[in-house]
Amino acid sequence: MTITTFGATIGLIVAIILIIKKFEPFYCLVFGALIGGLVGGANLVETVEYMAIGAKDMAPSILRVMTSGFLAATLIKTGAVDRISEEIIKLLGLNKAILGIVLSAMVLAGVGVDLDVVVLTVGPIGMSIGHKLGYSKLAILLAALGGGKAGNIISPNPNTLAAATNFNVDLSSVMLANVIPAICGIIVTTILAKLLINKGSKIDIDINIEEDENLPSLFASLIGPIVSIGLLFLGNVSSIVVDPLVALPVGAVVSIFATKNLKNTREYMSFGVAKMQGVCILLLGTGTLVGIIQMSNLQNSTLGLLDMLNVPQFLLAPVSGMVMSLATASTTGGSTIAxxxxxxxxxxxxxxxxxxxxxxxxxxxxxxxxxxxxxxHASTRSVSMDIAERFKLIHYEIIIGVVIVVASTIVQLVLMNL
Incomplete structure (x- = not known):
């Protein structure tokens, strides 16, 4: 039984519309999958079976994402994220404040902290600096968001984990492949953020960020993620391959010992599970829709459309990621479905x-x-910005994303032809 392209497309559209209407994404994806299967010609039993198979195929990604939550939770709860961001901004000084915010967000995302936490961590620090220098909220927030985008594509976060798992390649190789695009993202973010310094509302509240003596040292903050990333990259330089399922929790344990928080291990584990539950539920719902799409003619129809338009087939990779992120407003959802x-x-x-x-x-x-x-919405809260002003940043964020994906495409094509 093959589901029609029309049915799979209708299912995807239904899910997108419901997500945009602010319904719970998990149920939107499941309902879209159900509609897609039935409209596409499968009966109810077949449709449910395809949905279940798709959800089952998500198990490896879900398992790795759940374990990655332990490292993320440890970095957040020990204060490592605060120490890392503070030290980077302090090192660069006020003269390079925008670059400091960009790099701080990039590093936090790059070591495995999700973007919501990144902007909520860097935002207040940026607000404090912005008030002293007279910078606008738009500039500060764009710096944090753009830096986060750059870090996210080279991170062991759920989006990269899902892409690596579905293409059956090492996570470290996927992380390494986007280093140059990430640098391009940092550069364009810094330029655009500087252009916005005097545009939009100024920061009218003096947020005094005092150095917390209870925060761990920079070494203790960084050693956990360094160990995790080092273990992941072992497969690139030796015959030893360490799966993220092992590498990321090991980094968490190292962080706990380095920051002398062994007594809080149970709390961090609980926080990590809670932190990743939403992502894993989203992946499960995504799996049901993917199961329907995989049983359809959508792939062949898409390739046929590219041929008809004389568009190179390799562009399916970046375009599919873009389209699915447009549908879900999520790097994880977009990367996983595509x-x-x-x-x-x-x-x-x-x-x-x-x-x-x-x-x-x-x-x-x-x-x-x-x-x-x-x-x-998390980024809007991070700098106490009103919704109307937040909309003014959307096209700048798209520009940063487009620069990143264009750079990624060019780099991979160059490597392919070497």
Whole structure:
């Protein structure tokens, strides 16, 4: 039984509309999958079976994401994220405040902290600096968001984990593949943020960020994620391959010992599970829709459309990531749906698994900040900005995302032709 392209498309559209209407994303995805299967010609039993298979195929990604929550929770609860961001901004000084905010957000996202936490951590520090220098909220927030985008595509976060798993390649290779695009993202973010320094509302509240003596040292803050990333990269330089399922919790344990918080281990584990529950539920719902799409002719129809338009097939990788992030306003959702649905078609275009995963992941960062996603609202709160002003940043964020995905595409094509 093959579901029609029309049915799969209708299911996807239904899910998108419901998500935009602010219904719970998990149920939107499940309902969209159900509609897609039935409209596409499958009976109820077949539709549910395809949905279940799709959800089951998400198990490896969900398992890795759940374990990654332990490292993220440890960095957050020990105060490591605060120490890292403070030290980076302090090191660069007020003269390079914008670059400091960008790099701070990039590093936090790059070591495995999700973007909501990144902007909520960096935002108040940026507000304090912005008040002293007379910078606008727009400049401060764009610096944090753009830096977060750049860090997210080279991180062990759920979006990169999902892309690597679905293309069956090492996570470290996907992280490494987008280093140059991340640098491009840092550069364009810094330029755009500086252009906004005198535009929009100024920071009228003096937020006094005092150095907390109880925060861990910079070494103690960084050693955990350094160990995790080092373990992940072992497979690139030796025959030892360490799965994220092991590498990320090991980094968490190292962080706990380095920051002398062994007594709080149970609390951090609980916080990590709670932190990742929402992401894992989203992945499960995504799996049901992916199951329907994978049983449909959507991949063949998409490739046929690209041929008809004379568009190179390799562009399916970045474009699918962009389209799915537009639908879900989530890097994780966009990367997961695109990599699950189109991985075989992308590989058949001649791209390697690493290149395909990297380009999909980069594409998924373009529209993650749209209003029907959580990041839009978390970032708005981080600098006490009103909704009307927050909308003024959307096109700047899209520009940063487009620069990142274009850079990723060019880098992977150059590597493919070497």
């Amino acid at each position: 990599s699950s649905t189109f991985s075989q078609a992308i590989l058949s275009s001649g791209l390697s698994g690493v290149s395909g995963a990297a380009m999909v992941n980069a594409g998924a960062c373009v529209f993650e900040h749209l209003p029907h996603g959580a990041l839009f």
